[in-house]
Amino acid sequence: MSAIPVTLATAEQSPKVPVIIGAALFMELLDSTAVMTALPKMAEDLGEPGLRMNLVVSLYVLALALFVPVSGWAAERFRPRRVLLLAMGMFTVASLVCALADTLLELCLGRMVQGACAALMTPVGQVIILRWSSREQLLQAMSWLALPALVGPLVGPLLGGVLVTYLSWQWIFFINLPICLFGCWLIVRHVPDFPARQVPPLDKRGLLLGGGALALLVFGFDSLAQGELPRLLAGGLIVGGGLLVLGYVIHARRHRDSLIDLGLFRLPGFRLSQAGGALFRLGTSAQPFLLVLLLQNCLGMTPLAAGWLVVCGGVGALLIKLLAVPLVRRFGYRRLLTANALLSALGIALCASFNREMAGWLMALILFSAGLARSLQFTTMGAVTYLDVPLERSAAASSLSAMAGQLVMSVSVSMAGVLLGLLASLDGRSETSVGDIVVVLLLCALSCAASSVVFYRLANTAQPLKGDKGE
Incomplete structure (x- = not known):
């Protein structure tokens, strides 16, 4: 070739x-x-x-x-x-x-x-x-x-x-x-x-420790959410993954060329974007799972009807690519990420208001707007993550970012499933209710809102696009 x-x-x-x-x-x-x-x-x-x-x-x-x-x-x-x-x-x-x-x-x-x-x-x-x-x-x-x-x-x-x-x-x-x-x-x-x-x-030892840690943590959280394994065993996998993480940190301090470059967290833009992104993903990753439960199990929609409704969020995600660059040029990364995190939190909170009496077009409009805000946030986070990463370390940054994203998404879905089960058991029920899902959605919205505090600290660590006025 x-x-x-x-x-x-x-x-x-x-x-x-x-x-x-x-x-x-x-x-x-x-x-x-x-x-x-x-x-x-x-x-x-x-x-x-x-x-x-x-x-x-x-x-x-x-x-x-x-x-x-x-x-x-x-x-x-x-x-x-x-x-x-x-x-x-x-x-x-x-x-x-x-x-x-x-x-x-x-x-x-x-x-x-x-x-x-x-x-x-x-x-x-x-x-x-x-x-x-x-x-x-x-x-x-x-x-x-x-x-x-x-x-x-x-x-x-x-x-x-x-x-x-x-x-x-x-x-x-x-x-x-x-x-x-x-x-x-x-x-x-x-x-x-x-x-x-x-x-x-x-770095074979680093691969065994890092890959093993991620595998145990992701599989443990996934099993906890899906109920595939007894909770005690799933918890054991998570604890084992945590111990491997500790083992990798010790290994990385002694090994100059470790597989996963933890030194990237010393870069302010990368560190803050990963921290804010973790909080944001924690609030958004469980949303598709929660919406399926809410629309189908609780509100009685057919899978096809619920599917078409949820796709409205995807339409919003597609359209935002036309606006992302002009918005960043106008407001800069810090302002946009901070404000849009709050808008995304509002979109999730509005999803908690869905009920049988609400018009379908209004649900579609809320999901469309929430998808637009969520897509803008992920697009902007994806760019700001690498702005202060040297080109020769971009591959290491990409791997580390992918690992963190995969882990947080698993944690998000797992926590949502565990919280739903806990809320139902506290009320003596075996089935999830609309009220349970509303509580978890509001907690997800709170996590998204909390990420805005982290993104606000991006000032002077990630510059706007060329041609911006800046802060």
Whole structure:
């Protein structure tokens, strides 16, 4: 494969590169969320108890967590485009294995490979964008990478429901084949082939400690939320993950070339954006899960009707990319992130007001507005994270950011599930009520609002886009 010349002019000509990478990430997230709606049908066709189908999700999450720490190192060592192509190619093969699976074992093996490939796609895609884009264009480029994480989880359940209803669950995986192959062709044709860099040998001990910690924490929190394991055992996994984190910190202090660069937290912009982003994700990541419970289980909507309603949030997320750059130029990163965190909190709080008497168009308008604010926040956070990160440390920053995001999302859904169960048990109920979901949604809104305090401290640590008046 011949390398595409890499120049600043290339970056200024068109948004092809971030659009192509964003589309690849969207496909992966679409698949992972669409599977959730097909689990009952999969159990029926494979002759397995419904409870065992949790393995299809859990093993995917476990493989994802294990391979995220090595993604940045692999991108620098073997060329980022080559790693991205390999991940997409293997994801295609794994999708075919899942579609043709006759047993639960075959399906789980395919899902584990999918998870490992997905772990490489997002961080490596970010590495390519960070090398390709100038600092002035970083926000616009990152807006394409924020879209998959926002729109995929919203559209995925609806697509999964349509495919399972009118075709079969195998089509959730078959549909990946032409998309992946076309995506690989676009990557070869349009994405620059940046050279490899000299990197230290793989920190195997750091990989075992860091990857093991993330895997235990993510799997433990996920099991706690889904009820796959006894709570005591899930808690043990979380404690074990915490001990491995401590072990990694000790290892990183003694090992100059540790796999996960904790020294990035010394950079003010990176540190504050990660802290504020953790609080924001803690409040927003459980929202799709809570909305499904509220609209379907409590308000009695059909899965298809609820799916179309939730998609309104995805429409708002798509439209905001037209406004992100002008808004940052007008207000700067600090003001925009601070104010928009409060608007996002308001959007979640308004979702807590949904009831049977509320008009559908009003629900759609609230979800549209909330999706718009949430997308703007993720887009802006994605850019501000890397503004003070040196280019040679961008791969390490991408891996660390992906690990933190994956962990916080798992914690968010887990905490929401645990809180719902606790509220129901305190009232002597076995089922979740509207009041329970309202309380948890308001707590999520409070977490989003708290992130504004952190983002307000970004003053003088992350500059606005070129041409801004600044603070």
